[in-house]
Amino acid sequence: MKVFIVDIAKCNGCHNCQISCKDEHVDNDWSPIAKPQPDTGHFWMKLNQTVHGQVPKVNIEYVARPCMHCAEAPCLKVAENGAVHRRNDGLVIIDPEKAKGQRNIMDVCPYGAVYWNDELDLPQKCTGCAHLVDEGREPRCVDSCPTGALLFGEESEFKDLIAQAEVMKPEYGTKPSVYYLNAPKLFVAGEIYDPAIDECLKDVEVTLTNEESGQVYVQKTDRFGDYWFKKLTAGSYSLKVAKAGYKPYEKKGINVTKSLKVEDIAMAK
Known part of the structure; x- marks a missing residue:
């Protein structure tokens, strides 16, 4: 199974991941994996900034937030006609044809990772750049990260890192495939x-x-x-x-x- 590793301590807030996601998906049709991402409003990879403390004791932390590609994905469970599926490699994909009109696919995501495309009447999200993965390449966000804060690969390869990591909101019970090192405390x-x-x-x-x-x-x-x-x-x-x-x-x-x-x-x- 494919997983993402996000090392928050290594992120410097450059937003390369967010920008490169836009570059890869805006105006590009990667059917049958995804239709084009809108110019504005969607952040399939989003970098959240949090300011901790008060001056002069302040820390700023950046947390990359893609789709969590959950093993128990709520979007998959509510989708009709097989509109959402989890691939053999673990990437969760919204079928751009079958999912039309199914707004509940967006509504049930507890991470807010699914967006609604009004023009296409379609829920959309991070695909893990499955079209690139199928060519043996890395997702664009990982490829563009200059600090090594983002990693992508087989779960077995990252066993030691996963043992030190945590997932976002484990109480949801969704079993995410995105693991965070040095999560903000x-x-x-x-x-x-x-x-x-x-x-x-x-x-x-x-x-x-x-x-x-x-x-x-x-x-x-x-x-x-x-x-x-x-x-x-x-x-x-x-x-x-x-x-x-x-x-x-x-x-x-x-x-x-x-x-x-x-x-x-x-x-x-």
Whole structure:
């Protein structure tokens, strides 16, 4: 089975994948795999940008979103007359003739990866560039990625990477064939300083505790007084700060629903 591997840490947001998808499919008829993609409105490969945190503690992450080519594809289950099929190599294809008028094929996709072509009265999406794959070539998005953030090939070839990866929204139960490495997680970050001397404090022990699970994270500030707790799950946290010669600091009930820069902490002796 063919799979995509997306390494989010390697993506620099160049949008080559999104642009090359347009170049491959706009005004090009690849029947019986796909009719032409419209000039606007469709993103069969879409690069989503998310800003995490608040200035000056900010991370920007880019996530490539093609069709997930699910083993349990909802679009396949609702399609009539065999309008959607999963090929032997795992690529999910919407038949451009049989699928006409079947808007429910678009409506049931939980990932929003299926688009409606008003002119053709047709649901359309990423085909994994099946027309190129059949020639022994890579999908255009993979071929155009300059950083190696996108990979495509046999599932067996990527066994080790898949073991480290995760899929998008596993709770949907669709069994996607797109695997993500270094998927975005939440963080809590901040800065600690001594206002009396107007200096950032290095080697301050900072302890972050998930108040629900009890999971404890510990680190020390760098020479700029900064600390970053990364790869967190959403929840309520407490923060403790300790350094010899200074009064301890504690803050409870930090609600982390998105990445957060907490207020700067002034330590007093």
